[in-house]
Amino acid sequence: MASLPAVLQSEWTKIRTVSSTIWTLAAAFLVTVAVSAALCALFRSTFDDLSPAQRLTFDPTLASFSGMTLGQLAMVVFGVLVVGTEYSSGMIRTSLAAVPQRGTFLFGKLAVATVLALAVGMATSFAAFFLGQALLGEHRTTIGAENVLRAVVGGGLYMGLIALFSMAVATMLRSSMLSLGILMPFFFLVSQILAAVPKAKTVARYFPDQAGARIMQVVPDALGGTKVPYGPWEGLGIMLIWVLVALAGGYAVLKRRDA
Secondary structure, rough: OOOOOHHHHHHHHHHHHHHHHHHHHHHHHHHHHHHHHHHHHHHOOOOOHOOHHHOOOOOHHHHHOHHHHHHHHHHHHHHHHHHHHHHOHHHHHHHHHOOOOOHHHHHHHHHHHHHOOOHHHHHHHHHHHHHHHHHHHHOOOOOOOOOOOHHHHHHHHHHHHHHHHHHHHHHHHHHHHHHHHHHHHHHHHHHHHHHOHHHHHHHHEEEEHHHHHHHHHOOHHHOOOOOOOOOHHHHHHHHHHHHOOOOHEEEEEEEHHOO
């Protein structure tokens, strides 16, 4: 019977020795910060071209997270690879033979990967914020302004939850290709498109990414965005419900099916 500390140590060794997982985390950081910085510079240079309503509802904090849509895709890849590599390589059989307690194995793996994703998410969120504010010039805000720290910390939590949700989905589907084939189009295309379709907005706003992203918003209805019937923390709570449901599904599949 493998002890929990031994499982955690084993999972940490797996993650840090697989270059693809480390590179995806690095990509999440670099893409988010770089794209956000570029868009903040663009906002500054074109601020006078915005409509009066957009200038009135401009959210400098949210502008710092403009690259999150792309950066979160790298987090999706990280989450999927953490789990999916076990199945594609056949390592899952060895892992379950070493740790027959499937709950201990699964949640030990997810705990290590989630802590790492949260650490990178927090570093990404703070770096994107401070660089973005520097580039916004006279339109910037400060970390001490009302609700700004909540939004910045929330950005890190959001990235960590995206990774955890992806791990749970990959556990259910048991395939990296299938998981990426569903999650990537969903987050990058389906969710974004439906959120812009008038009759689909009422459903799309409860998707995990749409609801969770509200935690990064300081100004209500920023840049003319649509109103939602929940606040920032409630939105993150909706995202957490999605994550918990996916985790329950992943655990059920791992418990009932052979490796």
